[in-house]
Amino acid sequence: MAPPLAGDEEDEKARWCGLNMDMMEMILKHLPIADHISASVVCKSWRLATSDIILPALRAPWLLGSAMDSASLDWGFYASSNGGRSLGLEIPKEFRSQWCCGSSKGWLMHLRKPRRRFREFEARLLNPITGATVELPSFPPTIIKSIISTSPFATDFTLAALCFELINFVKYVIVYRPGHPRGKKLLIDDAIDIVFHHGRLYVLTDSAEIWVCAFDPRWKVSFQCILTLFEEEDRHPGSYWAKLVGSNDGVFVVYCSTTTGVEGQQLKVFEVKEWGLRHHRVVEVNSLGGRTFFLGPFSDGVAIYKMKSSSKLDIIKPDHIYYLAGSDYSLWAHCMQKGRSFRVEGFKLVDHIVEWFIPDLEDRSGLMAVTPTHSRSLLLTISFVMLAVSVRCMLGWLGI
Structure with missing residues (x-):
């Protein structure tokens, strides 16, 4: 008893x-x-x-999904290992009807329509584990992806958002730091992906250039440009997508040609290497070195190092790249050793897969009120x- x-x-x-x-x-x-x-x-x-x-x-990032019922959206989290088992953790009701445009370092960024017309959208960060929220300044409704550099409660917190212009659909980047009333628009043309690494922002452009943005305490930005991934005669590789992946020891670029359709996609991986104090070079690699990459439309591109499967049911393997593709955002994987992509068949989640979520359970201070004497339901x-x-x-x- x-x-x-x-x-x-x-x-x-x-x-x-x-x-x-x-x-x-x-x-x-x-x-x-x-x-x-x-x-x-x-x-x-x-x-x-x-x-x-x-x-x-x-062991592996969670997946944010919804049953996509016509009456309501029951957002929930699912384990990407063991075939998509539900974790019994749901998004609070007030956020379910809002647009989620970012999943970064244990936080989700949501946009809600302004109370008045012709205003920018109201933005908030949500930690779905602790229930904590952080109010942000207004942002344009055209955000494609938003990421954060560290916890929003840290002194060096910075948020970056990839947006596009409504008139000409040109993509650009806005960065925000607490204490500054408005975001700073970076003068980088045709940005297609962003990632933070060691406090610096890496921006990948449509011409396959990588810009490294460093921020000083006075909120000034310095830029470094890394050479393109392709040779001069191959500056326009055609139809493709590319994603940045941040690892503890470096930044990687995953490049994928889409001219052959989802079934025949071939992925290439490039590593950004430091060459001297202020120079970088990009080299193609044939192995992830025991890492596992996870890519999504609006989540951080992350690398998990030396992931080990604990059972035969685990579908997440090392030296693989997992990404969402197709019109239904189904789960796909690319094996670096075999050099081929395939659809993950062992995944049983019938809900609509939306995005990866990287849980961060190290800081659970927001849950300290949950004790035996304060939580009768538990x-x-x-x-x-x-x-x-x-x-x-x-x-x-x-x-x-």
Whole structure:
């Protein structure tokens, strides 16, 4: 039976924290990931008990999806490993009807229509795990992708948004930093992707040039241009898409020709290498060095290093590039060793796949209010599960 809910608050907390570890692990196996996250901030023993369940869910980025029902959009998160299992974590209702235009470092950026006409859209950052929100200045409604350099509560926080002009559809980049009333428009033509790496912003252009933007404390920007990915006679490679990927030890470019359709897509990977103090060069690589790349329309391009599968059900493999393609944004993968792309068949998610989400569970300070004495719903859930487990064990002992 569960400890009583009455009594002194400190004694009650001590009784809950003193639960047998085996019993805790048995209970947690029946709870969804949302309750795991809440339970992990109660005390050290509960966090230790939840680590074996939460950590496997962090092996690969989650997928943000929706049932796309005609009546409502039930946004939820799904594990990209183990065939798209639901994590039981949903987007708050007030954000479901808003346009999500960014998924970066554990935060989602949402745009909502202004209360008055002819105004720019109101923007907010949402941490779907902690429920924290951060108000942003107004942004144009033509944002294609938005990313952040670090936590919005850090002193060096910077946000970059890739937008396009409504008249001529020319793409450009806006950067924002707290303390400055308006965003700064970067004078880089035809930008097609952006990524932050070690505080600097990398911008990939349609002509396959890479611009490195550094920001000083006075909010001035310095630019460096990296040579194009192609030879002079091949400056216009035709129909293609390209994405930037940030890794701990460098920046990569994934280039894909689309002239042969989704089935015949061939991907090439380039690494940006530093050459001296202020020079860079781009070289093609044939291996990801044990990394796994994840690409999406409006999420950070990220690299997970030495990802290991824990079961035969895992569809995420090392030295693969996973991306969303086709009219239905289905999940595709490119094997670097075999040099071919294929559709991931073992993925059972019937919902509409929208984007990758990189969970960040290191900072769970926003959940510290979730304790046994302040969250009756979590306690009742655990008490009910404990009762069900006890009855099941008793029936098994009686041989019924």
